Amino acid sequence: MDTWLTSLRTDTPQAGFELAIKLARMGVKYTQPSAEARDRLRPAYAEDANALIASSQVVAINFQTIASANDYWRSA
Amino acid sequence: MDTWLTSLRTDTPQAGFELAIKLARMGVKYTQPSAEARDRLRPAYAEDANALIASSQVVAINFQTIASANDYWRSA
Amino acid sequence: MDTWLTSLRTDTPQAGFELAIKLARMGVKYTQPSAEARDRLRPAYAEDANALIASSQVVAINFQTIASANDYWRSA
Amino acid sequence: MDTWLTSLRTDTPQAGFELAIKLARMGVKYTQPSAEARDRLRPAYAEDANALIASSQVVAINFQTIASANDYWRSA
Amino acid sequence: MDTWLTSLRTDTPQAGFELAIKLARMGVKYTQPSAEARDRLRPAYAEDANALIASSQVVAINFQTIASANDYWRSA
Amino acid sequence: MDTWLTSLRTDTPQAGFELAIKLARMGVKYTQPSAEARDRLRPAYAEDANALIASSQVVAINFQTIASANDYWRSA
Numbered sequence: 429m430d431t432w433l434t435s436l437r438t439d440t441p442q443a444g445f446e447l448a449i450k451l452a453r454m455g456v457k458y459t460q461p462s463a464e465a466r467d468r469l470r471p472a473y474a475e476d477a478n479a480l481i482a483s484s485q486v487v488a489i490n491f492q493t494i495a496s497a498n499d500y501w502r503s504a
Numbered sequence: 505m506d507t508w509l510t511s512l513r514t515d516t517p518q519a520g521f522e523l524a525i526k527l528a529r530m531g532v533k534y535t536q537p538s539a540e541a542r543d544r545l546r547p548a549y550a551e552d553a554n555a556l557i558a559s560s561q562v563v564a565i566n567f568q569t570i571a572s573a574n575d576y577w578r579s580a
Numbered sequence: 581m582d583t584w585l586t587s588l589r590t591d592t593p594q595a596g597f598e599l600a601i602k603l604a605r606m607g608v609k610y611t612q613p614s615a616e617a618r619d620r621l622r623p624a625y626a627e628d629a630n631a632l633i634a635s636s637q638v639v640a641i642n643f644q645t646i647a648s649a650n651d652y653w654r655s656a
Numbered sequence: 657m658d659t660w661l662t663s664l665r666t667d668t669p670q671a672g673f674e675l676a677i678k679l680a681r682m683g684v685k686y687t688q689p690s691a692e693a694r695d696r697l698r699p700a701y702a703e704d705a706n707a708l709i710a711s712s713q714v715v716a717i718n719f720q721t722i723a724s725a726n727d728y729w730r731s732a
Numbered sequence: 733m734d735t736w737l738t739s740l741r742t743d744t745p746q747a748g749f750e751l752a753i754k755l756a757r758m759g760v761k762y763t764q765p766s767a768e769a770r771d772r773l774r775p776a777y778a779e780d781a782n783a784l785i786a787s788s789q790v791v792a793i794n795f796q797t798i799a800s801a802n803d804y805w806r807s808a
Numbered sequence: 809m810d811t812w813l814t815s816l817r818t819d820t821p822q823a824g825f826e827l828a829i830k831l832a833r834m835g836v837k838y839t840q841p842s843a844e845a846r847d848r849l850r851p852a853y854a855e856d857a858n859a860l861i862a863s864s865q866v867v868a869i870n871f872q873t874i875a876s877a878n879d880y881w882r883s884a
Contacts, residue, residue, distance in 0.1 A: 433822040436880050442509040445527070449534050451825070451871070455864025458829050460854045473857035474536045477549035481558045482861045484531025488565040489868040491527070497880035500512050500573035518585040521603070525610050550612045553625035557634045560607025564641040567603070576588050576649035594661040597679070601686050626688045629701035633710045636683025640717040643679070652664050652725035670737040673755070677762050702764045705777035709786045712759025716793040719755070728740050728801035746813040749831070753838050778840045781853035785862045788835025792869040795831070804816050804877035 429458075436497035444498055448490035452483065505534075512573035520574055524566035528559065581610075588649035596650055600642035604635065657686075664725035672726055676718035680711065733762075740801035748802055752794035756787065809838075816877035824878055828870035832863065 432454065438444040460466055473479035495501075508530065514520040536542055549555035571577075584606065590596040612618055625631035647653075660682065666672040688694055701707035723729075736758065742748040764770055777783035799805075812834065818824040840846055853859035875881075 429826075431822060433825060434820065436821055436875065440510065441512055442507060445509060445530065446505075446534075449531075451868065452864050454825065455829075455867040456860045458826075458867070459863045460860055465855065466860075469855065469857045469860070473861075475541060475545070476857070477545040477552070477555055478558065479857055479861060480532045480536055480542075480545070481549075481555060481562060482858065482865070483535045484528050485558070485562045485565065486861060486865045486868050487531040487534070488527065488562050488569070489865065489872065492565065492569045493868070493872045493875050493880075495512065495569050495573060497875060497882070500569075502573070516586065517588055518583060521585060521606065522581075522610075525607075551617060551621070553621040553628070553631055554634065556608045556612055556618075556621070557625075557631060557638060559611045560604050561634070561638045561641065563607040563610070564603065564638050564645070568641065568645045571588065571645050571649060576645075578649070592662065593664055594659060597661060597682065598657075598686075601683075627693060627697065629697040629704070629707055630710065632684045632688055632694075632697070633701075633707060633714060635687045636680050637710070637714045637717065639683040639686070640679065640714050640721070644717065644721045647664065647721050647725060652721075654725070668738065669740055670733075670735060673737060673758065674733075674762075677759075703769060703773070705773040705780070705783055706786065708760045708764055708770075708773070709777075709783060709790060711763045712756050713786070713790045713793060715759040715762070716755065716790050716797070720793065720797045723740065723797050723801060728797075730801070744814065745816055746811060749813060749834065750809075750838075753835075779845060779849070781849045781856070781859055782862065784836045784840055784846075784849070785853075785859060785866060787839045788832050789862070789866045789869065791835040791838070792831065792866050792873070796869065796873045799816065799873050799877060804873075806877070 436494050438494065438498060441495070441498075441501050444494040444501070445487070445491055448487045448494050451490040451494075452486040455486065512570050514570065514574060517571070517574075517577050520570040520577070521563070521567055524563045524570050527566040527570075528562040531562065588646050590646065590650060593647070593650075593653050596646040596653070597639070597643055600639045600646050603642040603646075604638040607638065664722050666722065666726060669723070669726075669729050672722040672729070673715070673719055676715045676722050679718040679722075680714040683714065740798050742798065742802060745799070745802075745805050748798040748805070749791070749795055752791045752798050755794040755798075756790040759790065816874050818874065818878060821875070821878075821881050824874040824881070825867070825871055828867045828874050831870040831874075832866040835866065 514523055590599055666675055742751055818827055
């Protein structure tokens with residue numbers, strides 16, 4: 429796969445949260461590399477509360493990692 | 505997306521818990537940006553014990569991050 | 581919401597565990613503020629092994645936070 | 657509830673793991689205080705692979721807390 | 733139960749991962765002590781993708797604990 | 809099993825993320841050692857949004873471990 433992640437540092441907490449979302453999506457992409465297949469699944473799970481909550485959970489776990497990597501942006 | 509998260513610091517543990525709830529909701533919002541779609545899902549999952557427990561779990565994970573960022577409000 | 585969380589410190593591990601339970605319940609309450617709705621759901625999930633295990637998991641995650649905040653009650 | 661948890665310290669990792677199991681069970685007990693109800697649920701979930709895996713996950717989360725509290729029994 | 737866990741230290745990360753698997757299985761065994769019952773469940777869940785992913789998650793959580801206990805094998 | 813994990817150190821965050829994916833897959837492989845069985849399951853879960861999200865979650869947990877082992881690649 430091409431380079432997509434060179435650092436866990438971000439300037440702001442929000443940018444860190446958005447990087448967490450990217451990690452969550454890449455976790456899916458490595459398992460299902462076909463963009464077409466992922467697009468086919470999206471309409472259904474975007475209307476499924478349980479899938480949305482589960483997605484938010486993966487983001488939360490990745491955000492823990494990124495927040496720690498940035499020392500919680502304490503010096504920002 | 506507009507700026508919605510500039511710091512993980514809060515004055516009190518309760519404000520930190522409420523920020524954790526906001527992060528959980530934003531994790532959903534990035535996946536399902538349509539407010540209309542989210543509102544359509546709400547009545548069903550608000551009556552679904554499993555969805556409520558899962559939501560509380562996402563909050564708990566985000567609260568770990570925020571509590572750590574605030575050094576558990578030890579100096580408060 | 582009224583003030584319900586002013587500190588993560590507790591005198592004993594058991595009090596910390598009970599605070600973890602409170603956090604788990606508050607995570608539900610913020611999503612479903614209606615006490616009537618929560619009471620309606622309780623009989624069903626209290627008889628559902630999977631819901632009970634999931635509840636225990638949310639407590640476990642919150643207890644991690646609280647135990648860390650109390651330095652694991654090492655000096656107690 | 658009576659006192660059931662006075663310390664997170666244990667002499668050995670195995671005793672720590674068994675304490676993690678106790679915490680997982682207490683997490684259930686606080687939600688479903690009736691021993692009769694819990695006993696009624698046990699036969700079904702003890703034969704349900706998903707429930708057993710989920711139980712093991714709650715134990716794993718609690719074991720993280722207890723292992724940390726014991727500094728991973730490094731000095732043992 | 734007989735002694736089965738005397739230390740979280742392992743010589744290599746792989747041995748640590750295999751210990752994490754053992755912890756995950758012991759988490760099941762304490763809930764379902766019957767080897768016969770566990771063997772009866774195995775064929776079904778070994779063919780169930782969701783159960784396999786959930787098992788891998790429990791291993792991942794236990795591996796966090798063991799990796800931390802071994803200081804991530806940095807000095808190895 | 810043959811040696812497959814000798815270090816948690818990687819040169820870049822992306823290589824760390826890819827190692828996290830390997831750990832997630834190995835967690836499945838230890839439970840279901842048959843490559844044939846795993847291949848049989850793949851088409852179904854690669855089209856199942858919930859399974860993909862769950863897989864991403866296991867990757868996220870393993871990435872926490874690896875990122876910590878690499879001190880978040882801060883010195884890179």
